[in-house]
Amino acid sequence: MPSNETTDRKIMDKKVIDISGEIVNPDNLKEESRENNNTDPNYWRSFRELHNDPEFMKLKAREFADGALDKPDLNDMSRFSRRKFLALLSASAAVAATGCSNYRNQGLLVPYNKKPEEISVGLPTYYASTCNGCEYACGVLIKTIEGRPIKVDGNPDHPVSKGKICAIGQASVMNLYDPERLKNPVERPDKINSNEIQWGVADEKIISQLKAAASSGKEIAIISNTINSPTLKKALDDFKTVYPTAKVYSFELFDESTRRSAWEKSYGNQNLPIVQLDKAKVILALESDFLGNEGNKIENSMMYVKNRDAYKGEFNRLYSVEGNATITGMNADYRIVLRTDAIEEFVYALMIEIIGREKISGFSTDSTAMSRLQKHDMTNFIAKYGISKTAVDHLISDLKKNQGASYVLAGSALPESTHIAVNLLNEALGNNALHSKDQSRISLVPLSPKSEWEALISSMKGGRVGAVIHLDSNPAFVLPSDYRYTEALKGVPLVISLSEQINESTAVSNFVLPINSMFESWGDYQTRNTFLSLQQPVIAPLYDTRQKEEIILAWNSGSKDSYNKDIYRNYLQANWRTTVLAAQNTDMLFNTAWNAGLNDGVVRVTTTSSAGTADVPATQQVFKPEAFVATSTLMTAGSNFVLLLTQNGNLGDGRFANNGWLQELPKPLSRVVWDNYAAISVQSAKALGLESSDLVKITSSAGALEIPVFIQPGVAEGVIAVQLGYGRSECGIVGKDVGFNANSLVSKGAKLSPWLYDNVTVEKLGGMHEIVSTVEHYNIEEPLLKDIQFRRHIIQEGTYLQYKADPDFLRKKHGDNEYESINKQYEHTGTKWGMAIDLNKCIGCGECVIACNVENNIPIVGKDQVQKNREMQWMRIDRYYSGTPEDPKTSFQPMLCQHCDFAPCENVCPVAATTHSADGINGMAYNRCVGTRYCSNNCPYKVRRFNYYNFRDRFRDSIQQEESFSLMANPEVTVRSRGVMEKCTFCLQRIMEERAHAIKDNRQVIGSNVKTACQESCVTSAIVFGDSNAKESELHKLIHSDLSYTVLDEIKVKPNITYIAKLRNVYETENTEAKH
């Protein structure tokens, strides 16, 4: 067809001339010729392609996410223009020409004048201290290099946290170096204009005003978070003697008020027990996210996974009944999706089965109590809510079989009546045997009850309050909005905020006093009766700040001149001389004990400190059945929406909003970053015609809020769950206006609990707010994508019974791959680095990701870049759903560079920037990389990250380029710049450190001596790293164990990361995976 040929050729020209001589649009021609190709009946791959389904064509054409291939926006680029570059180039050439007879200046070397004894340049020093990010005060070990703290990890000597800390603790170095910290005391006479003042001036003015307030009988209110430091408490007591009208108030956005008041009614005291979950064979979590957000999640997670090791001991079984979708529920063996407001009814129905029918009860139950329960019935309940009967039957028989070795946990958001019912249930099952007998919790200063707050607010309004001091707290943000706190504050003449950063409360203060971070402070903390932990400064204050206790002490003295930089340390030591270390009654004994305490970070005590509340041993706690009889049902299931306000594992109550690492850490299930949202079920979304990111208006008895929704598989129909702590309006540049402030939905006088509301209406609004998730929110019923993790054996799972019956069942099921690799195996004779990740222990929390960020100088990229799949985190937690969107099963899998023996990335690098080492590491030489991105394209695991920008320069006015942030960088890892590829290096710097130690000691490298950052941070110890050639090592055993597998085994790239398949401890001998 000669005519066709001519047109094809002429498409290249601008003008195309038709045979008839008319000029035609070349685009039309292209369109035509493509259609011509497609109508050829011999070449089609599917019906959809055959029919030119537009959706499919889009899918086919798409290799990268939207925006990934956008040309860089010139405005986003460095302000270094081409013209400027040429000008500088010629200038430097001129300089080089004139000065070419000289050597390059190598810079200066500046040693110490007097070198501190403990510092060796280049070697880290570790200090034990205590994290004060929340009320649990975990022990930390702070790594400093040349005096700069660069990494925080858990202190292994700490009896509770045992060497692990949460993501907030890991990321806390960023709070220290945050360039937006307050740097000077500020006076704001009219609460609007600020002027910097000296500490002396501030102290003088404040002391005189405090004295005036006290002498005129006006109250001085000190508002704090939980006070868990005995010496701070003493300082505040002293303050109260100096200023007799002073009163201390404390508040937490999330506390255990409902559980505590229920405990008091049930047992007559407020001493909540420590539950030894590691001894529980069966755990029932009722709307309780004890692995994710609730209580001391570090301790809980560690205890929970103790019995989740397939190779050691028995498996426990976790049941979860919840309306929200939490990582606890998603880790549960049986998860029952149930509206939150039906949970109380569920508990009653359970009690009828267990106490009524099975007659299991450790004590005589009042007949009235039973008569109250009579109207409940499990069979009816199951029918009413359509929950799984088998799961409930298993639960009942498991609880019956494991009396004294099971535990029912009720979530903090549940109302008091549910907690009392749960107490009775645990009591009947004899589960109080799990309460720790030798440890109990200490609450030094109980949180102030509602009545005290109301009294304070009315005094403030009535002008009876002379001064308010915000002691490192932010009541203007966290107090329930219906207290109208900021309004009441207008009636107070003197408002002082002690804070590290600006917040909603500093914005309404007369004096803003900058305080030290935890890295610059002394302190002591007590949370248990058996030990205290010490906090010590590891760096001198970066700015003109003082720690909050010092400020209080200076005011106590009544004179501005009394301050010196040792004032609080001396006070702390003096207090310890008379209390904790009273037995060490000579200076020498005291100093020895004190230094030992600083060295360990922990001081064990045998008797309860007098500061703590009186301790009632668990064995003497007697349940009062009449409590149950006396309570009336608070919660009955309605048909309207029920609103659940949940804690947010990343930002706390909002105080860490300015920490970009935490903002960019994906939420475990939704993988959403930089936002909070209203999680809503698939069914409810359908009923309301909602898509993810659509704005809705939530109206409850407390207030209303406009917020985007996110369709979260696994949420019960009729439940809407919102995380608190977002939407800070007065905050640094990173956290300002990120997310939505759901505190407007919290009410002081909530009927059920401050975090749970029924009869809530949800209406669709017109607009939308883009929610960015690191996992595409694909429809899990999409046939192309459904269960791809099982079809490609990425996730291999089984049940515990299957494993017990045949330890080799996984291998039999998946078979050995018959194909051999085309590559010839290189013999790694010496060390060969490898990693094993036990998916039975991984709960998907994502703390490893933050630890990796800190260790490897990984920048924050911002929401817009995450949307374009350009996040830089070297590790990610892949989350797969299977089953139905209404009740999905979830599988978590940490995914990082697999360091394949035959790494496909290495073959395609045109400049050999990524190569393999003899010890099995897939290396990356940044200075060789030219940024072709071929390696990323060829990586089957998609774990390579490309620096599309110099993200440090780009994000939020180049805040990451500020000088203080450069102090945070780990000097052992290169800070990467624009245009290079990067990825997990197996913490090469730590391997080289071990190698240097080995050479120094003249021995071989020992694999288990190296701990990668992710491994070190993993709360549940799911990650094991080491030398896979070392026959006796734990890693070697895991790699060759029954349940081990590698991901995408069939492509024969031989990854060096081995996963241990997850076992679900269910009664069914087959699980969902078997269907495929």
Place this chain on the structure above:
Amino acid sequence: MKNFLLDYTLKVRLPILIFTVLAVFVITYYVSYAERNGVGYGPVQPIAYSHKLHAGTMKIDCRYCHTDVDKSRHANIPSASVCMNCHTIARKDKPEIIKLTDYYTKGIPIEWNRVHRIPDFAYFDHSVHVNKGIDCSNCHGNVAEMDVVSQVKDFTMKACLDCHRNPEANIRNIIPGKEDVKINNGPTNCGSCHR
């Protein structure tokens, strides 16, 4: 006429031009090689400290001052307080020592001019080399002979790799007492220096 000019240009002028450009490049490249790599660089220091006197004549061990050389990545520059261990008494009337004492008493750190430097993206570890018995002089030259320290060896990647690939031919001096430590070939994978 036209042809002649073209011939002349192609046959005579062009080769001369190419030759001149190449010759200039080659000569400049080799002549400036040492300077570019810093060989021979010996800047004047704020205090005229003599390694020849201390390490040569008085035979003070390198590690008396560079204490971390066998522990850390960096061979530290001694702090002024280390100098003052002796110089509170020794030669305290000499002008250079008065300068030193002045720095020390005022608490000002001495700003030494750096002589040896490898780029930031290469991670060199002194301790690994010293603990293998590789004497300082293998890279730094015989400092004990130098009044003013200057760089004598190449500090290029080639120089590193030459030695890593063939240590026997390149390592001349072994630290006394470490003669029996076996020196294998050094690692040559990228990750051993670049990370």
